[in-house]
Amino acid sequence: MIIATFYEASTCVTLCTSLVGVYENIRQKVFDPISQYKCRSCKSKRLKIVNDETTEDGIAKKLFLQCEECEEITEIVFEENDTSKSQYIKGIEQE
Ligand SMILES: [Zn+2]
Secondary structure, three states: OOOHHHHHHHHHHHHHHHHHHHHHHHHHHHOOOOOHOOOOOOOOEEEEEEEEEEOOOOOOOEEEEEEOOOOOOEEEEEEEEOOOOOEOOOOOEOO
């Protein structure tokens, strides 16, 4: 069944591509700029990622950072900029 094989192969490629997309998306937002965030309680920068929320298409939407000093959870919400959607997405620290 050549057709089925082709279908499976293309499905796999699509999945792999979207996985890479998710990874790049998260890496771009999280691993590089995480140093800009600090604990909202004790202002420590020793934060680690404990949870996240993503949209249906795999865009990271929320991040939960836990302080290693006082264990306070700081919630980061990524807001999409409508005018330049794919260019820059800014993380907002929730009060
Ligand atoms: Zn803290």
